[in-house]
Amino acid sequence: MKSHILFFEQVDRSSLRYVGGKGANLGELSKAGFPVPGGFCVTTYAYQDFIATSPEMDTLLNELNELDPNDLTQLRKLGERIRTHLQQLEIPARLRNEIIHAWETVGKEHAYAVRSSATAEDLPTASFAGQQDTYLNIRGQDELLRHIRKCWASLFTDRAISYRAKNGFDHRQVYLSVVVQRMVNPEISGILFTADPVNGNRQVVSIDASFGLGEAIVSGMVSADLYKVKAGKIIHKNISEKKIAIYSLPEGGTVKKDLPPDQQTKHALTDSQILRLAELGKRIEKHFGSPQDIEFCIENGKIFVVQSRPITSLYPLPDISQEPLRVMFSFGHVQMMTDAMKPLGLSVLRTIFPKTVFLEAGGRLFVDPTEVLRTKPGRKILPKAFHHLVDEAFSRAISEVIQRPEFLRVPPKPGFMKSARRFMAPIIKEVWKNLWKRDPKLAKSKVESYIQKKWTEVREDLQGVSGAERLEAVQRQLGHLGKDVLQNLFPYVICFPISFLLLKKTLIRWMGDDKELYQLNKSLPGNITSEMGLQIGDLADLVRELPEVEEYLKHAKDQTFHEGLLNVHGGERFQRAFDDFIAKYGHRCPGEIDLTRPRWREAPTQLVPAILGHMRSVKPKEHRQKFILGEQEALEAARRMMDHAGRSGLKSKWLQRLIEVYRHMGGIREHPKYLLTLILDECKKAIVAEAEELVKKGVLHQTEDVFFLTLDELIQLSKGEFQQNASSLVAERKEEYQWHQTLKPPRVMTSEGEIVTGSPRKDEFPEGALVGTPASAGVIEGKARIVLKPENAHLNEGEILIAPHTDPGWTPLFQSAKALVTEVGGLMTHGSVVAREYGIPAVVGVDDATKKIKDGQMIRVDGNQGFVEILRDKNE
Template identity: 90%
Template sequence: MRSYVLFFEQVDRSCLPYVGGKGANLGELSKAGFPVPGGFCITTLAYQDFIATSPEMNSLLDELNAMDPNDLNQLRNLGERIRTHLRQLEIPAPLRNEIIHAWKSVGEEYAYAVRSSATAEDLPTASFAGQQDTYLNIKGQEELLQHIRKCWASLFTDRAISYRAKNGFDHRQVYLSVVVQRMVNPEIAGIMFTADPVSGNRKVVSIDASFGLGEVIVSGMVSADLYKVKAGKIIHKNVSEKKIAIYSLPEGGTVKKDLPPDQQTKQALTDSQILRLAELGKRIEKHFVSPQDIEFCMENGEIFIVQSRPITSLYPLPDIPQEPLRVMFSFGHVQMMTDAMKPLGISVLRTIFPKTVLLEAGGRLFVNPTEVLRTKLGRKMLPIALKNLFDEALSREISEVIHRPEFLQVPPKPGLVKSARQFVAPIIKEVWKNLFKRDPKSAKSKVESFMQKKWTEVRKDLQGVSGAERLETVQHQLSAFGKAMLQNIFPYVICFPISFLLLKRALIRWIGDDKELYQINKSLPGNITSEMGLQIGDLADLVRELPEVEEYLKHANNQTFYEGLLNVRGGERFKRSFEDFIAKYGHRCPGEIDLTRPRWREAPTQLVPAILGHMRSVKPGEHRQKFIQGEQEAQEAIQRIMDHVGRRGLKSKWLKRLIEVYRHMGGLREHPKYLLTLILDECKKAIMAEAEELVKKGVLQQTEDVFFLTLDELIQLSKGEFKQNVSSLVADRKEKYEWHQTLKPPRVMTSEGEIVTGSPRKGELPEGALVGSPVSAGVVEGKARIVLKPEEAHLNEGEILVAPHTDPGWTPLFQSAKALVTEVGGLMTHGAVVAREYGIPAVVGVNDATKKIKDGQMIRVDGNQGFVVILSDENEHHVG
């Protein structure tokens, strides 16, 4: 394709490299018969041949690619030089002649809109919309040529240069097409989103409209009318005051005019026009097979489409029908790991849990409890369970959806309640026995006996097999794991939150408050994750005695971690202790439910910040002393409770039983995840061994490429049955994973794509307070330390840990923290339980805490009422 000019009728999506996103979309619309004003695209070949006539452009582009994108002065100066140069550059005669011929073919009597269309524009993962310039109502040959040159120059506006630099686009590889389109002289114009850009609902069409040209909306000069349409009905209408409008001038150019007072508050579009427009928008969406951001205008009552591009800001949907309405919640939010996951990590978890329940969207997993929530009992019990086990906000948001008429009108699946009862009944029976009959002290040995047996079984099954057989064994073990854990560990662990709720109610009724409950939670016996934290403290105390080891750890790397220790005084002693720790906990890491994350055994330097941070903020032996002190405080609290209710009678017997269950079952809370990560690590070793074989055979380029395949695909690959190009597939998925990492997953979403926000928690709060859920009592003030990754933490004594979330991989930092604030979490999630054990205040579920709170600011954490107040910046003097 060597043409300088392509008319819209000649263009479709395959022409993207020549006409850019905007041009390709207009061509598609025009070819498909949608009402698009006529016009043509000046191709990227024209742009390339135009700049090739410049003797200076090569060196200017070299300067641009070598520039620091954060140096705004250099960016501004260089951009201005390039733009001035291109605006003064002559258009070569062959190109000029072809443009003039195309212009005359459409009609030289018309005015035109001249718009840029970049080749990297309006892609599913990046939108360059608005990065280059648009010129309206351009009339006459010389004006047209001048503005085409301006469009080419606008590829080098400051914001376009900055956007490309920050998003990793080479300035040489982004070319510009120019779209020349006949101007419509509209009475009304606007923007239509075929999915609600605020809530994400794919069923709602959102329309902004005002009088005159659409530039008045795009530039923000007026607040446009807002209309929302769903299923052929107008569901929302907000008619704004529109004081001004922009109109085309007969001689070319545009003018801004004040609207007459009676027109300012008039509804721009009639109801029938709104519905016609929404129906047209949905047809355009169907053509492009994705939600669209559409610019439209109306001339003499006729609708014209002047632009359509994909909406890139929507969170992706799981692969399920949008109807009937379903509701899902984020698995990552309840597991304290909201980061994007690679395909292997996702497929492993979907092997453990039913694929119909665990759905993938945007590189995250979502739990689909819809069928349970269709039942009356499910609607009553599940929100309560979610509130107490995981996240109060999540529970509120789920409740908001399940009481909508469109959700309630769908009946539950026939036989669901009966089959659920048959499955759950034996588990409930075991839970009842553990709560009221069995000796709570014996629970730990029973659970750990099962864990040892299961781990031994998995290791044995994976020994002596290789190739596809080894991977199929991995798959078999993972698929059997969920049911085994549910039957053998869950009946013990669930007693912890149940006894918590029963104790809370009993203490409030008989004593008047539940303050002692938080004291009882301290230093729970047998908590495998708390013991891990104590052993980190032991390692830190050992390093205090070995200054050369401390210095070595500051610069150690994973590849030579152990060998390097042998070259420093005391290194061998530390190595033995560290290896003992890794033997027990090396399968753990932050984000450990994702099999693809590097374990501590693979990347031991991840533990260094925790060890050094402990040395800075905790005195020698203090961690063990605190634990013993916590045990004493818990026993003293128990004694005060028993003294208050008396030592005899049913109350006393009931409370004593509940307290024993609470403490001993609470100590087992982290055991399920410990076992899960043990099994995941054994499976990872088997998978990586097979990956190495595939690399040797040349099937994979590197072992980590397996992370971008599913378990099923990996098995097919080992059998030689995989039909796709592996390298190409892996490259595509790596690119997609990079995009997924930029997304913020919703806590709750519907099958329509709506991100449910729910109503905020009510109550009197200080002005400007950041609201969350109170999960560990107490009020403290201190310096905020923002930690996004535990391996990069630098906590000092008396600092407050502010994190997106925490899981057992974060536990080593808790010894050093004065309080905890997280963006995700609930009463029974990891951070909350550990904070209560350590006796530090905690507030969880604080939206965007790591953005709203700045590193080093003085903050107050109120773990009693559940909010955080920013007191001052780091450099301000604080009087406490």
């Protein structure tokens, strides 16, 4: 028989489907011996038997599943109909008797809390908590039965219906249990988080506490005291003015009371209680195996736990020890691609780069430079490098962590400095030669020669083999790639930012400012990504001559893109030009560091918005004319700089050398990523070919399933291992990936899980300004165009591009943009360099720019000082 009633001691986490998240957690706590007031669960079977007595419920649930979640009027009406219907429905006699018997067993003399417990709530990846109702201090059997029925009805509150609909939960598949728990009549109640809910630090226990029942805190009626504990010590106290409290009434129900003035600013908890609570919280966390959000109350000095659930808002941690303290930064922020990645994409990058340094968390990669930062040179150089080369916010955050005593007291690993010097010495020697000895004009041909050689080597190694042997060749080639690029290409490209910093200091010292430097950045010679943007402009100019092709492109589909072109006038001519473009750049795409992303060769329609947008916002041949003009402006800036320095002497030679290095090394700064994406695409072709064979054998359902396996797992699968479990593993990974996509990765975090933002910039800005990093000089006003994905872009003439981030896959849009604002980036990251090259103002690193700025608003972008002002709404 399916039980309608289960007492807490009969319940554990395996009972989730019968008693919901709240009930399962209370059962776990009770069984483990934690101080939980007694009670029982009215199971989901009881709920199902209850609604089965309704002849209307089936029809109502059908209507609910067909409802548009954005139609709030209909949602409210239907929700009210269902709630009213359920509250009028009689509880079957047998079920009613079982509830009364359980109530009498626990003690009918007690008051009870009656709480909803949905089967999908309090899960690690979704929180339904607070969406159904809770009723306190319920006395007597009639009131108990009435409030159980109200709990069942609360499964259909407006907020619960909306949440389920928007998050893809079937209304028929979410059932409700009701937790009936003996009420404690507390002097003090509160919420205990076993990790800091604000910054994510897993070592800090955070406690909110106030007088009376905890509902005053949960409902926001009162500002609770805040206490924080770390390593058994109280590290923070904030005593609030607690003007009111909620208490139980003897006859049932609750009452809100004003607290006397002398109690309002009194500590809710003693130091002893704070430490006892922190210790209790950590024991509960250890039992559940994850950070917990715990409701507690104190009655006559005794602590009771009335609820515990996972904290769902914390960003996941990499699989490393929390101690000693380490610091990590987001690789996605450096690469201008902060989206979650599938397992294959992650494992490929962790094959290219050292797994001990490149760590996985929340579907993203984080780089751990801790060992370098434990050295004095590392603490001096790395934050400055971040400030100038990556993202100013990185520098502030990392500088804050490395100054902490707990970080400084841990020495670097024995022998680390010696091995680092041995590895870096030949690279530094090459950098020095490129900066001061070798002809910068020859760098491009040398770099391109190496790229061609490496690309050929990889292609030849992957040809003529199949199955696990081919995949092992992929793994072998990727395993060498990171070191090869560092030794052969890094000594060239690093000269660009070094010469930038040297020129910046030189110009400020000699000329009083560095304005000429931004002119010098325009139209860098040989920049493969800028050349790609120019060729997009050429394609757009060609489409201007072919109106039928333009109309076709507006509706083209990836699957029939090339065949469809042959059916329109001029299509063959456009296809020849387009094929030439794809032959050189088809391995690229937005988010291209992720091997699993569709390349332009696979999804050519991704380029259509850039082509059509160019036609709308740039005049014919204007992109080429602008590039030539940029070259002239850069040469004129160089002449002015040389005139100021004089045409002879050491001063002149120093400046001339830096200008040449800056221009020519800047022109090849994108080449390493070009090589990386070439190799990734060759490897992807091999992996997809093997995946297709696994689909034919019935091991995988579809080719794309391979993206949810790691490279090691794929090799094992090709050898015939764990094939029967592949489908369930893929399904599990897909679900996890969906969750990862909802997370916002931090720029910098510690091994304790603390998200570190660093102190804000101290400059003076206009009120309400959105502050970032100045990346390309100039001040401009225009209409904001929010673009979350370049393939969905619709830029018009004179519009300002507002994007979460940009990488080379976004470059085609830069010709059309009047200015650039991004949420991620620094002075030397892709978007900043390209913006300077195109001569458009840019502000990068503006937190939540795509949310704070609305599509169509008039804004001012100040690329000199690094802020954005919203001037007026689009409707004003």
